[in-house]
Amino acid sequence: MFRRGILGVVPCGLPSAFSTMANRDPTWNMDTGASSHLNSHTSNLNIVYNKCLYPSVCVGDGKFIPVTNTGHSILPTLNHPLHLHNVLVTSNIIKNLISVRQFIRDNNCTVEFDAFGFSVKDFLTRHILLRCDSSGDLYPVTSPSPTPHALLSVSLSTWHQRLGYPEEEVLRSFVSRQFISCNKDKSSHVCHTCQLGKHVRLPFSSSNSIVSRSFEIVHSDIWTSPIVSSGGFKYYVLFLDHYSHYLWIYPLRAKSKMFQKFLHFRSYVNNQFKSDISAFQCDHEVSDPHWRDAMYDEYNALIKNGTWILVSKPPNVIGQYL
Structure with missing residues (x-):
């Protein structure tokens, strides 16, 4: 099930010792090498099933660790929740992993990594759904970072210019379908470009020329x-x-x-x-x-x-x- 991952493999004689640990880290971590979501305990899931999709998973060193349960979890965001489907539960893992491949397919989004963290964006609108900062070696899912207010202050007139001057009904439809985000009231400003585009002809100065015959x-x-x-x-x-x-x-x-x-x-x-x-x-x-x-x-x-x-x-x- 795994090509590689951020896994801590527990020796065969110590699984019971790990299961008795009271303080487990509930933090999720993004992993581009994991083929499935992995979590160390069922308490981190919203829905838990007793059945297992797979009896075990293969870790980076080629060994197999057992899977006890399957479930679903949710990552809350300021826009709408992001779903983690078919999470495999195994007590032999140290870090909770999110399979990036499975995550972007289930949520129709993209994940962009940089030196300061990662951003989850809507696939169609490129709107940022989740931003998590990181200063360590991993990419943990932390509390959403506040988005600068300037990025949120987008009016319909701004979208009107960005999208090539569509009608107001088209913009309203995009907002209702959450294709674009707009948190400013309707602007009373008349679009100068649209007014020029609707002119039959441009204004011209009066001519003083007087002719008395054809082809003069x-x-x-x-x-x-x-x-x-x-x-x-x-x-x-x-x-x-x-x-x-x-x-x-x-x-x-x-x-x-x-x-x-x-x-x-x-x-x-x-x-x-x-x-x-x-x-x-x-x-x-x-x-x-x-x-x-x-x-x-x-x-x-x-x-x-x-x-x-x-x-x-x-x-x-x-x-x-x-």
């Missing part, structure tokens, strides 16, 4: 899609005529193709409307003077080399009246 001012912007379309398009460049509010949308596979689409759009305006773009306003990379200068240099080179031609409306242009 054309506005442009590039939208990045969160997913790639079936045709491989991830970006979309928009051209909006300030006068008519007519919109053209060009799909792009890369942002570097924006200049080519601008040339297509300008050709389309010259060919279909017998007009030209007087002013071009944008918020993306074209506003960079270096990028804009390079774009005009390339455009002038096309004109100079005679490679510029007017084309008909591209088939992948979508027009929509706003």
Whole structure:
């Protein structure tokens, strides 16, 4: 039953002497090598059975010691009790042992050891259920160490930010199911991030621009899609005529193709409307003077080399009246 453990093996001639000891240490000790919980006396258990799951257990030196009873015990905590199932009772053991493997399976928790003690945490929420400090060679289960008040002062608004801004009903459900711990009253603070996320559009300043004909001012912007379309398009460049509010949308596979689409759009305006773009306003990379200068240099080179031609409306242009 044991691979190794913190066991004191009693010589064959002395089991009766150990059973007469009046002062037995009732302290439990965490043991990562024990395969079952072991206790030296039935008085340390909440429920005791006369039957034995196993007649004996094997200790670290290869010897077997007898098991007299089986029972259950409970470790009280500030949150909820932790259970010790199927504890084997044997008077030949000096230290009461908790099998860490059996303990975490029965209580759906984790046990984390450090140089100053150990912490028992809920497996799902990572909330500390029990903290025991230790300064010796073993990890005894002592009285729960007080948790700093700052760790307990968690409000719903704090959880709202930590969990990615869910609705209040979701947070209330987590609290009722003990997935999270909250001991502060509901905060009346309005979440600024949620308010911005619900805006249809961001506020913008009033424009003083006045136009009298189409294409006197054309506005442009590039939208990045969160997913790639079936045709491989991830970006979309928009051209909006300030006068008519007519919109053209060009799909792009890369942002570097924006200049080519601008040339297509300008050709389309010259060919279909017998007009030209007087002013071009944008918020993306074209506003960079270096990028804009390079774009005009390339455009002038096309004109100079005679490679510029007017084309008909591209088939992948979508027009929509706003």
